Structure formats: structure tokens, C-alpha cells
Amino acid sequence: MKYLLILYICTLPQPYCEQTQVINQEFATYYDCITKGYLHSYNYLTTMYDVDDINNNKLAIKFSCKEMGEPA
Numbered sequence: 001m002k003y004l005l006i007l008y009i010c011t012l013p014q015p016y017c018e019q020t021q022v023i024n025q026e027f028a029t030y031y032d033c034i035t036k037g038y039l040h041s042y043n044y045l046t047t048m049y050d051v052d053d054i055n056n057n058k059l060a061i062k063f064s065c066k067e068m069g070e071p072a
Contacts, residue, residue, distance in 0.1 A: 001030075001067055001068070002028065002067070003026070003027040003030055003033035003065045003068065004022060004023070004026065004027070004066050005022070005023040005027065005033050005037050005063060005064075005065055006019060006021070006023070006065075006066060007019075007020055007022075007023070007037075007041060007044055007062075007063045008020060008062040008063065009060075010059065010060045010061070011057055011060075012058040015060070015062075017062050020044075021044065030065055033065035037063040037064075038063075041061035044061060045059065045061050
């Protein structure tokens, strides 16, 4: 089974999350997808937003690994 990584940007305290990026890479296993999810989340958050944006808007990243063919 192949997996697709989807990142969501969220605001807190009552989380509102929207799909922001589908990683253009297929993962052979769920393990591969979920572990890369943490790396991609950190990189996305720190390159797309500055410290003030993250602090002021209480931004967080949620991610999921979907099986290919499953609705996103």
C-alpha cells in the first residue's frame, strides 16, 4: 500500500485546521509516511512563518497519512 502525506495548518486554542499542502511524494509504508510527517511539519512551519506569526496566531501543524485512493 502507498501513502500520501497531508499537512494542515492550525490555530489554537480551539483548533481550526485547513489543508495547506500535500507532499508530492509517495511513501511505501505507514511508518515512512508518519516519520517524515514530523520532519516536513517542522520544516514547513519554520520556513513559511516567522516566530511572531507562530506566537501571535498560536500556529501548529497537524498531519495525516492517507492510503492512496482514499479521499483526502
